[in-house]
Every structure is written in structure tokens, then in C-alpha cells.
Amino acid sequence: MYITPKRCARCRYERLASDTAPDWQCPACGVAYNKAEDALNVRPVGVRVVPPSRRSKRFVCFAIALIVIGGLYAVQHRQHAPAARIATAQPEVLMYATSWCGYCAKARAFFAQHGISYVEIDVERDARAEHLNRLLGGGGIPTILVGKDELVHGFDEQALSRLLGPWMR
Known part of the structure; x- marks a missing residue:
């Protein structure tokens, strides 16, 4: 056995x-x-086990359909959003300027009015800054560098608005 x-x-x-x-x-x-x-x-x-009713099955199907439709709407909405709005950090803004220049003062006022943070470099006090300003192609002031590759010679409000629009208040 x-x-x-x-x-x-x-x-x-x-x-x-x-x-x-x-x-x-x-x-x-x-x-x-x-x-x-x-x-x-x-x-x-x-506790007794109750099989799901037709009403609860319909509710679950309806909830899943809402989630799928909402997800598709979110994806579609994100695809049509401008690329500049998706970016979150403001690009670095450098302004080569002097203390006495009227256009430099207008650029300062523009940045202050629209809440744009920037770094100002006085070309009269720093010989290296003046040399770098000339290397960037700016013979005059202000020369404004937005990000790493966008350059604005002089005070051009339209160009600055185009480049910094998503970050302006």
C-alpha cells in the first residue's frame, strides 16, 4: 500500500x-x-459574492470610454500647442550695454516691464566684453544675445517680443 x-x-x-x-x-x-x-x-x-449586473458593466464601459476619449483629447491638444509654450525655462539673456546709452535704457525698461530676467555686461568697464561684443558682430550697443544662438543688434522690440514672447508677462 x-x-x-x-x-x-x-x-x-x-x-x-x-x-x-x-x-x-x-x-x-x-x-x-x-x-x-x-x-x-x-x-x-x-459576505456573498454577487455577479456584476448589466448596469455596472455599462458603467465600467462608459468610464473606460471617457478615460480613452480624455486621453486622446489631451494628446491632440498637446500636438497642436506651440512648441514655445511647452518649454518651461526662460533662455539666458545677455545684454552688452553702456550706462549712458538711450537704447540700452529702453531695453532695460522693456525687460523690466515684461518680467524678463537678463544679465547686463557693461562694455566700457570690461575690455573683454567689448571684444566679445565685436566678435558677436555687434559694433553698436545694445547687443542682446538670447539663448545661445539668437542675436539682436540694437533695441528691436519686435525681435525681442518674437524671441521672448512665451516668457513675457
Whole structure:
């Protein structure tokens, strides 16, 4: 007669003939076999399983459809948004200027009015700045560098508005 070995319902250990633990106890985890089996088959008292109704299925389908449509709308809306609005950080703005220049004063007022942060470099006080200003192609002042590659010679309000529009207040 062949006896099937006991397998623990909790840790899945298969009892060997050489194990020294009592017959009612799992040698690996120490739990009683009947308690482990009962724990796996426990069903809460007073709770009955109710199959989903047609109304709840319709609600779930409707909710999923709304989520999908909302996601498609968001993707479509993002594709049509201008690329400048997606960028979050204002590009660095450098202005090579002098203290006495009227156009430099207009550029300062423009930046202050629209909340644009910038770094001003006085070309009269720093010989390197004057040399760099000439290398950038600016013989006059102000020379405004927006980002790394956009250059505005003199005070040109339209060009500055075009370059800095998304970050202006």
C-alpha cells in the first residue's frame, strides 16, 4: 500500500519519511497541516459574492470610454500647442550695454516691464566684453544675445517680443 506524502498548504513543503516532526505538523514551517488548509479555504461570514449586473458593466464601459476619449483629447491638444509654450525655462539673456546709452535704457525698461530676467555686461568697464561684443558682430550697443544662438543688434522690440514672447508677462 502506497501512502501519498503530505504537502504543507502554507509553505508547500512535501513531507519526507526521514522528517522527525510530529505527523500533524509541517517540519519546514511548523504549522499544523489542518490549520494551514483551513486558512486557505476561509471565506468571510456574511459576505456573498454577487455577479456584476448589466448596469455596472455599462458603467465600467462608459468610464473606460471617457478615460480613452480624455486621453486622446489631451494628446491632440498637446500636438497642436506651440512648441514655445511647452518649454518651461526662460533662455539666458545677455545684454552688452553702456550706462549712458538711450537704447540700452529702453531695453532695460522693456525687460523690466515684461518680467524678463537678463544679465547686463557693461562694455566700457570690461575690455573683454567689448571684444566679445565685436566678435558677436555687434559694433553698436545694445547687443542682446538670447539663448545661445539668437542675436539682436540694437533695441528691436519686435525681435525681442518674437524671441521672448512665451516668457513675457
